[in-house]
Amino acid sequence: MLSCRAGEMRRRVHVQQNVPTQSGAGQQKPNWTTVTTCWAKIEPLQGREIEKARAIHHEAEYKVVLRYFTPFDESYRLVDDLGRIIYLLSLPIDTETRHIEWVCTCKGGV
Numbered sequence: 001m002l003s004c005r006a007g008e009m010r011r012r013v014h015v016q017q018n019v020p021t022q023s024g025a026g027q028q029k030p031n032w033t034t035v036t037t038c039w040a041k042i043e044p045l046q047g048r049e050i051e052k053a054r055a056i057h058h059e060a061e062y063k064v065v066l067r068y069f070t071p072f073d074e075s076y077r078l079v080d081d082l083g084r085i086i087y088l089l090s091l092p093i094d095t096e097t098r099h100i101e102w103v104c105t106c107k108g109g110v
Contacts, residue, residue, distance in 0.1 A: 009039035009065070012081040015072065032077065041065040042080065045105075057089040059107040066102045068094065077108075084108065 015035045020028040042064050045054075054060050064078065064086065071094075078086040086108035093103045 008041045009067070011040045011042050013038060013040045013042075013064075013066070013086070014079045015066070015069075016077050016079060017072070018075065018077075032079075034079075035072070035076070036069055038067055038069065040078070040080075042086070057105060057107075060089055060105050061108070062086065062106045064104040064106050066092075066104070068099045068101050072102075078104075078106070 014037050016032040017035050019031050019033050021031045023029050042062055045060055045063055049063070072092060074088040074090055074092075076088060078088070080086060086106045089105045089107055095101045095103055
């Protein structure tokens with residue numbers, strides 16, 4: 001069972017979705033809006049875990065565990081409590097399909 005204890009989730013993250021806006025010149029520009037704010041566990045990938053993750057995504061650096069909320073996808077991003085941006089590399093995994101937590105493979109500025 002992968003379930004993460006509440007005390008291990010020490011980082012506050014904002015889950016953001018890009019809702020592009022149009023500039024005066026008619027070009028679309030990114031506009032990241034916060035969908036939810038929650039506690040997370042952010043840890044660097046190590047050993048076999050990093051080998052497995054990098055076999056799928058060579059940029060994989062971190063595993064992020066979040067409490068379950070409305071489904072989201074890899075087009076979203078996370079911003080941690082220090083303002084660092086964390087990009088999702090693949091669809092978040094609903095651990096054991098029990099709607100308890102999401103596990104995400106990520107890269108970014110942690």
